[in-house]
Amino acid sequence: MHDHSIAELPSLRRQKILLLLERDGKVMASELSQHFAVSEDTIRRDLAELDSAGLVQRVHGGALPRPKDSGKDYFTRLDETDEVKVRLAQLAAQHIEDGQIVLFDSGSTTLQVARALPADIRITAVTASPLTAIALSEYKGVKVILAGGELNPHSMSASGQEALRLLAGIKADLAITGVCAIHPEVGITSLHFDEVPIKQAMLDSATRVIAVTTADKLGAVEPFVVAPCTRLHTLITERHPGSGNVEDYRRLGIVVEQLPD
Amino acid sequence: MHDHSIAELPSLRRQKILLLLERDGKVMASELSQHFAVSEDTIRRDLAELDSAGLVQRVHGGALPRPKDSGKDYFTRLDETDEVKVRLAQLAAQHIEDGQIVLFDSGSTTLQVARALPADIRITAVTASPLTAIALSEYKGVKVILAGGELNPHSMSASGQEALRLLAGIKADLAITGVCAIHPEVGITSLHFDEVPIKQAMLDSATRVIAVTTADKLGAVEPFVVAPCTRLHTLITERHPGSGNVEDYRRLGIVVEQLPD
DNA sequence: CACAAACAGGCATAACCATGCACGACCACT
DNA sequence: AGTGGTCGTGCATGGTTATGCCTGTTTGTG
Structure with missing residues (x-):
């Protein structure tokens, strides 16, 4: 009680x-x-x-x-998404090359990455988010593999054993992840407990990991730890004074790319 | 109450x-x-x-x-086939009851069924279509289970071993399926080969099957056979003279529901 | 018209809320 | 240690909201 x-x-x-x-x-x-x-x-x-x-x-x-956004609201919400995210996504999309197997995390930022790919890209994309899957299936040259299982209403992505097993059977060249919060010492943390195993599985299955995040997530900490920062190879973020210093991440061996001003 | x-x-x-x-x-x-x-x-x-x-x-x-805005209705009314599908979907949605485990086939018709559910419905929904999954996740009381695997670009739904195995492990109360074509003797047929196993698996996993279809599909035949008509328990369609006589299906023991004129 | 139901406005009360302040815990740094 | 900062918390203040009851008025109906 x-x-x-x-x-x-x-x-x-x-x-x-x-x-x-x-x-x-x-x-x-x-x-x-x-x-x-x-x-x-x-x-x-x-x-x-x-x-x-x-x-x-x-x-x-x-x-x-919080009342859920209905389907049409979703598209308007996409229009409302920060222009910063789109620009970050374009930067991230440049890292994806033909022939690669790419893991896409759930979340609005990685969804923007999926929409920022060049039209003639030819990759195999793996994701647990139906929204991202739909965006990816717009590309003729993209083979989309969707991880199944129970859908988490918060993150709109599959979680649980079913999805984990699929991810475990994949060795990807690249993982694109949007982080809830990242801190130089604590690492990558999430607000939702359910998301943790699936994010971990993605990081484990990828030989290279790119994180895309807005500046307000730098130096932030949420309750559930996903992984240490050393799992990251590249961090793509804004150039933003005041909030978290990117040098902390460079010292950890992470390549940091920042938006031009 | x-x-x-x-x-x-x-x-x-x-x-x-x-x-x-x-x-x-x-x-x-x-x-x-x-x-x-x-x-x-x-x-x-x-x-x-x-x-x-x-x-x-x-x-x-x-x-x-409050009397609805005629503006939105106007645009939806532009496509009158959609209007019929929505009404068919509403009829089908009435068969779904709280507590049930319901399989949703892919396709635009079943997507409309997912949208036509009452706002306070409480069910577990299983689907291989990310679009349907998203529509279903708008409902607070719906637990959504998404079958994973490679995404078929035509039907926008997962197919393959991964999805089949998930469906095989589920015994659902009800399956809602939209049929490409249905003929009293040939049975249910599909235009896409990839869809066949997944549709069969859905029919096998459900104790009761409801098919929703527009009148033009009645009596039609496509290349790939999914199942005989006897697998169906209920057929929901329009009242439409000329095309296929619904009595043929009633004689097979199928309950046929038709839209009021 | 007559009558009952539904209504609008005023009033009192209790619950709820925003704000500012003080205290203690904790951390970083000299 | 000491010191200064932040953070979380509880308390006191005064303002706001929600509710029920009251009074008189309006609305629908036989």
Whole structure:
């Protein structure tokens, strides 16, 4: 019933709030306060944080699941995607060469990479994300292999044994991954527990790994560790002053490419 | 069947009012007051709020659905074959019940079925089509299992050993299939060789099979045989004079449902 | 018209909320 | 150690929202 752990890590508590929200379809500030034995103020701050992160819908008295974007909204959302991501994707796409076997992670950034390929590309693409699979199947010269299994509603990608087994049987030349968060020492971390094994399997199956990420993810840490930074060979990101220094990654032997200003 | 989990969250209550309105076509203030165990004043304020947000049409005694924009309907109506498919899909969707495990074939018709499900449906859905998988993942209560493997560019669905093995391990209550062609004696046939094994596997894994098809497919024959008609339990099609007589199928023991004129 | 149901506006109360502040824990650095 | 910074938390303040009840008015119906 109650959570007996004495000192809750804030991020862990927020993670649990998300689980409760998914289970019950709603959470109330007063109940959460009691459940975690913290003041309602803390819960309110948690919910405000989760709301601004786009993970819940804050309402009076608590929070509700974020309404899913419907199909047509999805395409408009693609149009709204940051122009920065498109430019990063174009940079990443230049690393992909004819004849390669390429793993595509799920996520909006890698989806943009899939859309940024030259029209006459000839590769074999492997992905666990149906969205990315559809984008890739637009290319006549791309053979698309889709990993199956139960679909994770958050990341819109397959997870579980089924997908892992398929990935384990593949040795790819290249993996394109978008990272939730990356930190020079902690490594690559994710917000969703379910995504971790599949991301790990992708990194394991690829001889070369390219990560594409916006500058705000640099130096960030999420609850679940995917891999150390040393797994990366190339990091493609923006040139952005202030946030994380890319030299930290270069010292780890990672090739860092940055968008021209 | 009252809502025993009282909605303490105002916004959740309004959300549920919208669902009730969609389900019943109308809501009455007095009934809602009883249903949610709040005063009629509160319900009135809810309805006023929803009305000013443009989500319902407030009337004396309750509220009605807001008349839809004719703009969107206009574009969808441009393609009248789609219109028929949508209506067929709605008919098929009525056969799907909460708790079932449902196989969704690939194809535009079954995709429409996936879109025609009630918003609060709770099922486990299995499909080899990433497009259908995405449509299904819009529903909160639907667990989506995607069959993986190489993507067939024609049908936009996974085929091959990988997908077959997943389907073989599933015993579903229901399969929804759109047929390329169906003939009383020849049976169900397909234009694409690659699709045949996967369609067969779906039919084998389901205890009940519903086929949805437009009238022009009745009596047609394509090169590759999938299964005899006796595999079908229900056939949903248009009422269309001239083309194939549905009595042929009824004599085979198939329940035939037709669109009202 | 007469009558009951539904309504709008005002009011009081309780729950909920945003903000600022203070305290303690922790970390980095001299 | 010491020091200064950040972070998470709880508390106090005053503002906002939601709700139920009241009063009088409007609407639909026989």
